[in-house]
Amino acid sequence: MWLLFAILSAVFAALTSILAKVGIDGVNSNLATAIRTVVVLAMAWGMVFLTNGLGGITEISRKSWMFLILSGLATGASWLFYYRALQMGEASKVVPIDKMSIVLTLVFAFVFLHETFTIKSAIGCILISAGTLVMCL
Incomplete structure (x- = not known):
């Protein structure tokens, strides 16, 4: 089952790049990243509530919290740099480097x-x- 999810991840990642390249035209890259982040945030919390996953939040260790927060910061930095590169360059060149x-x-x-x-x-x-x-x- 992990393979199916990995393949779907690749398909949606590819769509993300193409859709972003079209959508970012004439938009500040930081603003575009913020808009994308709000949508991702809504989807993620929607899935938590849909699958009744909120109950486990009190069981998360301090170490896990720290590394999840650091991962979030790394994701944010990655997205900000990615959108800026995508705005400035061709998707066919930015994506392979990414x-x-x-x-x-x-x-x-x-x-x-x-x-x-x-x-x-x-x-x-x-x-x-x-x-x-x-x-x-």
Whole structure:
């Protein structure tokens, strides 16, 4: 089931980029990010209430709160930079560079989470990096 959700995530991420590129035309990139964030916020809380997930909020540890807040700050920074880049550049070039986050995630997971970095991981990182370079030249 995780694979289906991952595929749907990729489809909607692709749609996000295209829809944002069209929608950001003539709009301040920070304002566009704020509008997007309000919509995401409403959807996220809607799902919490729809699935009766609010009950677990009191069980969240301080450590989890801290890292969820830091993750939110990183997401906000990512979105602000992404929208600015998308406003200034072509989606076909901005998006591949943005997806270099895959390579960075693999490296960070190895360094900070002590996850296994295999030959397959290394080859994948090299191919993604090479593909990004080819697409952006």
